[in-house]
Amino acid sequence: MNKRRQHFQSVVGLGLSLLTWVTATPIATATTLPVTNGLRFQTSGPLRCANIGDWYTTNGSSGGGACNGAATTSTDRIHRFVVDITPEMITAMGGSVTVSVEDAESNGAIDEVSGAGDPTRFQLRTADGNTVLQSQTVNSGSPDNTTVNFTITTSGTYQITSETGAGPIFGDNTTALNNDDNSFRINIPDAPGLPPASQGLVGQYQGTVQHNAGGTLTIPFYFLVGPGTGSLFLRNFDIDNNGTLTYTRPNGSTIAGTNSGNGRWNNGGNLNTGGDTIPGLTLSDAGLWGLRVNNLSRNNQMIVEANTGTGDRLVLYNEPPTRAGDFTITPDTTLSTTIGVAVDHPFSVTNEFLTTDIINLNPVGTNANYTVQLLDASGNALTDTDGDGQLDTGILNPNQTQSFILRVTPLAGANASDVTEIQATSFMDQQVDPTNNKTLSITKTTTLPPPKLVLVKRITAINGNRTINPNDNTVLNQFVDDVTTNDNEAGWPNNYLTGAFSAGLVRPGDEIEYTIYFLNAGGRPAFDVTICDRLQPFQTFQPVSFLSSGDAEFQLGTSAVIPLTAVNDSSDRALYAAPNTAIPSECNLAGPNGNGTFVLNLTGNTGTGMPNLPNLPNSTGAGAPNDSYGLFRFRTTVDE
DSSP: OOOBOBOOOOOTTOOGGGGOOOOSOBOOSSEEESOBTTEEEEEEOTTSOGGGTOTTTOOOOTTSTTSSSOOOOOOOOSEEEEEEEOHHHHHHTTTOEEEEEETOSSOSTTSBOOSSOOOEEEEEEOTTSOSEEEEEEEOTTOOTTOOEEEEEOSOEEEEEEEEESHHHHHSOOOGGGSSOEEEEEEEEOOOTTOOGGGSOEEEEEEOOEEEOSSSOEEEEEEEEEOTTOOOEEEEEEOOTTSSEEEEEOTTSOEEEEOOOOTTSBTTTOOSSOOOEEEOOOOGGGOEEEEEEEEEEOSSEEEEEEEEETTSOEEOBBSSOOSOSOOEEEEOOEEEEOOTTOOEEEEEEEEEOSSBOEEEEEEEEOOOTTEEEEEEETTSOBOOOTTSSSSOEEEEEOTTOEEEEEEEEEEOTTOOSEEEEEEEEEEHHHHHHOTTSOOEEEEEEEEEOOOOOEEEEEEEEEETTBSSBOTTTOOBOSSBOOOSOGGGGOTTSOTTOOBSBSSOOOOOTTOEEEEEEEEEEOSSSOBOSOEEEEEOOTTEEEEOSOSTTSOSEEEEETTSOOEEEOSSSSTTOSEEEEOTTSOOOGGGOOOSOOSSOEEEEEOSBOSSSSSOOBSSBOOOOBTTBSGGGEEEEEEEEEEOO
16 A cells, blocks of 8 residues: 655645646646546456556456557556545534545446446545445446545545445456446545635546547646755556656756656556656655646546655645645643743644645743743753744654653742643645645633631740750650641651640749741742731730840841830731730731731741741742742740
């Protein structure tokens, strides 16, 4: 089976007019192959001679073969055609598209019938040609202009194959049922209301065409060549020296081809070998090529082929394709992260066309306080492989799916969410027809969870001893997990939460030091943060007890310890609300202030004896950033 590797890339800024020639008037109102008036495909039975123009199907047997004493080396003895159906067509036409083979029987004026008409079998196959999806046989004696229909309900690329003769179809090698030529056309209807970029395409891998009109005929063919193709091998068979060949590059320049003789390939070839090689292709040669047969004589059946230099068969069209790409990009995603922490949104791109392609990727709409990167699945940055100024997927083969990443990092000041749209376009499609291509897109939403202020309270000293409780030797300077999630947030530095939540025995008059640890474990900064801690019953706030000469002390991360005063003044953002006095409304504490409350306005401006902390940043890791966590301490005495 010949591989499907149409390649295409740039037309170097030139339109399709470079590849438009004066030919016979097209006959189709839809997408038809062949479209040229007076031209038909013609599949020959296996007992027809190769020198009638059908090299593929002759079996080389004594009953016919090449009719010149030699056999062809053809091993794929059927004709192969390609149809490509877009998702938009399936939708626009109510869920299915009908592909028709017109004049499918061997029993008409333009068929070449010897005795009884040969049967012909048409099959709809998968894109690689290996699996038969639908099969219809037009039996000998079927009425002229019989039509065979294939219904397609899923978008994608398919093959239609044709074979004439009772031998390959039924195993009946009767001469009269294996010696005809069957002429036909393949038709795909246009989907109403859709632009050309969303309509179907039909082309051929291997087949013969018969000129049935009077006089000579100039026949245009087109094929797509993609990046990475180093050379071409262009062939024609059995033109009988009654025509000339012209090859046209995407930039409009032409190359004279050679034409074939009776029962042989071109460029001095023989029954099985021959062709024109065009070497040294570069990126500028990628795009839409032309292969024109000039002044072909009437009643002439012949073959034209386009191949890469490595032997991959390229699809030939009888009219310029309206598009050169069909792909999917998926899915939309929503993921959460925190300030400064990157999140990777996965997505994949699938080339659903019958050619190689490069898909350009353009992220748009990202908030200014977010950064985005396009990466491959291994985390390597994407590059501009085709030189058009846009990052892209690199070359995707037909039916290849490649995985990618959009890495999004929220920066300080980022909004609660960001939506980045990845716009995707087929670079090849743009180059073949810049005005009619389509853009697909997906959205990647990044959200920041709200601030999450977590507090841990510990007893860290009894009577000034921060190591043990002097009354019963209870340890006061080690980490104790009280099985709450607050203790186990990832943002706490190692061994930071020291102290005890059950500190042992105390006596009246003992001094107890409480430490309140705080951390923003949420996804974005916390604003207007006030921490309010009510004193326990039977305890009295103890002012002016720290060596720093403060009534309490405060430390942000690993920064210097700062003394706090208990009075409501401008020296700092702390105060002690004595029992039965009013407390600030932001404390949001229910019930009376019976034992007193220590209040710390954590966020605020400079000039109050504390660091400038307009907001409490969210943690991005253990101890990071330094101002995302901290502590404050105050002391009480046990009442007599």
